[in-house]
Amino acid sequence: MPRVFISAGESSGDLHAAKLIESVRRLRPDVVFEGFGGGRMEAAGCLLHENIIHLASMGLSFMSNIISFVRLVRRFHRLLRENPPDAVVLVDFPGFNFILARLAKWNEIPVVYYICPQIWAWAPWRREKILRLTDMLMVILPFETRFYSSPGKRVVYVGHPLGDELGELGQPGELDRELRRRLSIDNGTRVIGVFPGSREHEIRELLPVMRATVDKLGLDPATDRLVISCCRADFRDEILGRFRDCDVACEIFDGDAYPLMAACHVALVASGTATLELAYYGKPMVVFYKIGRLAHAVYRIICTSPYLSLVNILSGDEVVPEEISWRDNSDEQAARARQLIEESAERRRCLERLGRLREEIFRPGGSARAARTLSEFLA
16 A cells, blocks of 8 residues: 655645545545644544644744754654655645655655745745755646756646635635624624734734734724634634724634635735635735844845735736735735725726636646646556
8 A cells, every 4th residue: 555644734734735635545545644734634534643733934933843843853754764655745834844855865755745835936046956855746836837847857737726625615605604694794794804824923923013904994893893813722812812992893713714715805814825715715905924124134135026925926916915024014004905995996906806816826626636646656
């Protein structure tokens, strides 16, 4: 029976990996999956050696979990020596997964990268490293085939899995009704969604500026309701504390944020996969990303894309307002959000561009194509 070790960090990677596992096992029930990831992977039939979703971090914030990462790397190396798998599949999460790829190559185990990190936007010089450490790439964006193209390297465009994953959740209207039913919000009320992210440092750094932005929006208590996504139970107290005494009624929505994405009129969102998920639902958004002053200066030197959010990077234009900042930029963000809340020309332009992006990116059947590609590779 073929054995595959799969590693995914963050909640989005956990979801994509789980869908890949399910799709592969429909084609080849004999394939055994084990690895590092989250609850969705485990529910899909993966033997989970450790849940690492809570370790998700960006930039220098990974240092707070360095001991945990070192322990996981040692455990992975021991697994390779004692019971080597037939292949290692890595899903995004580059800082940690690059180390696993290097160890797998040292032990002569084939490496497949699924959902390659977006180095074309922030570190294109790492392209050679990914090619050196892998045997096959399954890419999800059309232009990535050209970016990674190299003699002797198999690069397969499978399409973005989000279209299938979100489509399985139900129609947007059904999700909208689910949220309004759970939170007792009537159909005439305008929902303003806040998505502060799934990482601890995002919650810590973005909540203050998001709250300041909300206070400057001039929301109407009679027609507006503020709903904040809380994807982890340990974030709830901090979110409640930060959004206490708002000018409008405020609710916390626990668990998967998709009903809130489908129901919201406009979103304040941390940069990341959530921006693409909101684009799938056609929701205007303002994108937040906050880093330290020194890190901001370094970013300005090394960045290769004029844009930060995936929505704008893939569109090649500023479809939605965004800013990477080391300071409180709530005045600017509130002004941008206000334009999208009102029935303005700016909102209409944003909706039209989001509709075009959805048609271009969310090609149906991504997980199934990735599963067929991986099954052929194993054979």
